[in-house]
Amino acid sequence: MKLSDFPITKKWPAQHPDRLQLYSLATPNGVKASIFLEETGLPYEAHFVSFETNDQMSPEFLSLNPNNKIPAIIDPDGPGGEPLPLWESGAMLIYLADKTGQLIPKDAARRYETIQWVMFQMGGIGPMFGQVGFFVKFAGKDFEDKRPRDRYVAEAKRLLQVLDRQLDGRTWIVDGEYSIADIATFPWVRNLVGFYGAGDLVEFDRFANVKRALAAFVERPAVKRGLEIPKRG
């Protein structure tokens, strides 16, 4: 199969078919992929998926990701030299780290530790912080009953506490080495206190180690670039 055989390339044509194709939007899940790609320098082409026009529901997008969510990629040079379509940002980070040999420890035990923290983000931080966003920033903020909001705020605090303990005495999440665990996690922390404006609710100031690591994360030049990719179409 060639890249041009993928229906998504009809809606988002590849200018550089030899490069990795990224279909995304600069959300906390989307920027995980663009930050990784900016950090490693793997050549890629970014395509803007607009939620305003429900692009993620188009037949072309669904042909790549039936779960109608960004980010998604096609690596034209996947395993065995064949194109590899992939979605779910955690799977993408692990795949790209293995492909490039970057941002994941080589040592087996630390590699699994890194994957463990990526899963912690995927199963905990992402879904729970996302719920906080719904109840604080989006439609749920007008609900009179504050119990659902408080439940997710409490869970977000608990997760921040876990992260804060892990970062105690460590620069980054896994043994001081910047990795895909950080790339998965910090866009969500940034979003919680930034875009969602939930910093006071989750008492963010209590989590000094998380605060310090987030500040270091957003100062990285590749992170600054990745946070703006893809550019709005």
Ligand SMILES: N[C@@H](CCC(=O)N[C@@H](CS)C(=O)NCC(=O)O)C(=O)O
């Ligand atoms: N677990 C997925 C979640 C992806 C996700 O929730 N993406 C959101 C944007 S941050 C999305 O595409 N939403 C569009 C929709 O639900 O229609 C991942 O990490 O890739």
